[in-house]
Amino acid sequence: MESVSKIRRWILVEGRSIRSVARATGLSRNTVKKYLKDNSPPSYQRQAPPARHKLCDGFDTRLQELFEQDQKRPRRERRTAQKLYEQLVSEGYTGSYSPVQRFIRDLKRADTGSGDAFIPLHFAAVDALQFDWSEERVVLGGVEQKVKVAHFRLCHSRKPFVVAYPGESQEMVLDAFVRALSFYGGVPRRVIIDNPKTMVTYVSRSRDRIFHPRFLALMNHYVMEPVACTPASGWEKGQVENQVQFLRGRLFAPMPAFDDLDGLNDWLRLRCEELANRAHPEQSTRTIAEVFEDERAELRPLGRAFDGYVEKTVRVRSTCLVQYASNRYSVPSQFAGQHVSLRAYASRIVLVSGQDVIAEHKRRFTRNVSYFEPWHFVPLLDRKPGALRDGAPFVDWQLPDAMHRIREHYMAGKGGDREFVDLLLLAQDHGIEVVEIACDLAVEQNTLRLPAIVNLINQLVEPVITPLGEPYTYPQLTMRPEADCKRYETLCSAEEAPA
Structure with missing residues (x-):
């Protein structure tokens, strides 16, 4: 209609010729003349509805049955038209997908009324x-x-x-x-x-x-x-x-x-x-x-990834635990009673004090469960070695095989918990790798007593002395020393002289 109005305005109001209007619009002069006679453009009237391919051989009934079955399911479990088409194909349907899609669309419209209308949207690249x-x-x-x-x-x-x-x-x-x-x-x-x-x-x-x-x-x-x-x-x-x-x-x-x-x-x-x-x-x-x-190719460069955490300040309990989302995570015992920063990521929990990361745990999504790192509690065992037997952090502690064998050997005897605690404290001082190697050597040599393991640790951590060079590189004397008792008497008299 906008084009018709424009053509009529150009000719009837502005006085332009039919030829110039036809040239400007790309329409034939006969079409322009028709628009001058009637203010509505000629329209095509369909004589009969379009012929469409129909579901045959009873598949329309089967498709309606599948659709009705889906309507009884939760919305998220309902099959799409594509899934229903694949179901019909598996049952012998040889037609195309389009009739199935139209049939499902008509069933949905009959069930819910006419669909809503929306404005199509257009997005440029990288927009x-x-x-x-x-x-x-x-x-x-x-x-x-x-x-x-x-x-x-x-x-x-x-x-x-x-x-x-x-x-x-x-x-x-x-x-x-x-x-x-x-x-x-x-x-x-x-x-x-x-x-x-x-x-x-x-x-x-x-x-x-x-x-x-x-x-x-x-x-x-x-x-x-x-x-x-x-x-x-x-x-x-x-x-x-x-x-x-x-x-x-x-x-x-x-x-x-x-x-x-x-x-x-x-x-x-x-x-x-x-x-x-x-x-x-x-x-x-x-x-x-x-x-x-x-x-x-047109997207802006990505650069450094965003550090995607949510941070909150929490107080460490006397049990060396902090709570987040109904679960509890351990921190080193020296931070008990202090406030620390908890950073929650999608897959991990990070505890920070000042600028230092003091603990890190895998993120858990259970409820009301405590997650321990046993090494956080080892310093407390120095004063309370008996907690090694029944302490919650140590119940399912997965130690290296050699250390686990030594633990069982110590705990079987009286006072063994104290000895194993001393070994754990050495691991805190020298590192778990050094103590693990020493325990492996102790098991191989069948020397499980604590002094022997301590000796092995000392051998591993002592600095290696570089051997000296060849003998001819030593400094050589240029004057042979001679015995002279008078030199000794001179030194004694010098000490006895008054200041």
Whole structure:
């Protein structure tokens, strides 16, 4: 209609000729004349509905049955149209995928009414990265459990990246961004996110955002602009929203099974690379991976990785433990009663005093469990050697084989706990490697008594004396000394003389 109005205005108002208007618009003069006669453009009227390929041989009934079965399942376990098509193919269906897709779409519309309408979005290369969370079920170590999956998608090339975590806490968010940018090999201009508390602390009525300081530090480190969507407007990051549903059917149905979370994440990374070999939705002659290679060349250099931890100050208990997220971790005994800094990463806990790292533990996601490093408590055994037998940190202590054998030998006799504590204190002074070597030698020589082991340790730590050179390099006397008693008398008289 805009073109018709423009043509009518040029001729009827500005007085331009039909020939000049036809030349300017590329339309024929007959078409321009038709527009002058009627203010609405000619339209084509379909005489009959288009012929479409239909599901035959009873597969439409089977497809409707599968769809109805899925409607009774939890939403995250429902199969996509692609999965239902693969099911029909396994049962003998020889048609194409398009009729199945249209049939499922019609069933969904009949079930929920007409779909919502959205405005298509366009993103230039390196312009934006979208981020979202999803919750999936997997089998880890033979146990079915829920995991949180961080989804990333480069908007121009459509390159996906996903990584799984036990939760959605802030240190997981920071770690996920570090991994994603490392995967893409560069930094885009913007990141489009939701409004979770781990990233956005306040949304005003005017929709201004106050971002969490730690998340803002991440953005400042990589010089990215964070863009938070309007609340309840997921279409503003529709690519990653659709990716959640697509990858749920591709990667998490049926449930994947791995020994641990690291194995799952390695597999997810490989699958993301494989899925990038699909055709690009807008550039059908190229794959997502090919478009991504062009986009990666324009991404800003990554630089040094962000140190993605969440920090808090905690007080060390008298039991040499600090608490984080319902679990307790040990620190060296000399810090009991002091305040230290606890840095929580996605996979580890680091304790810092001043500028020094005093302890580091693997991050645990159990509840109400204490995790000990026995060496943190060894100095206390100097005053309380009896705690070696029943102390919680020493119950399941995995010592080197030779030290374990010596421990059993000492503990079998009276006062053996004191002797083994002395050996442990030597390990603190000289290092566990030296003491372990000495214990290995003691076991080989069958000399398990403490003085013998101490002697072996001293032999290992004593400095090596460099042998002197050949005899002819020694200094030589140039004058032969002669015996002279008068020299002695002269020295004695000099001492007796008054000062």
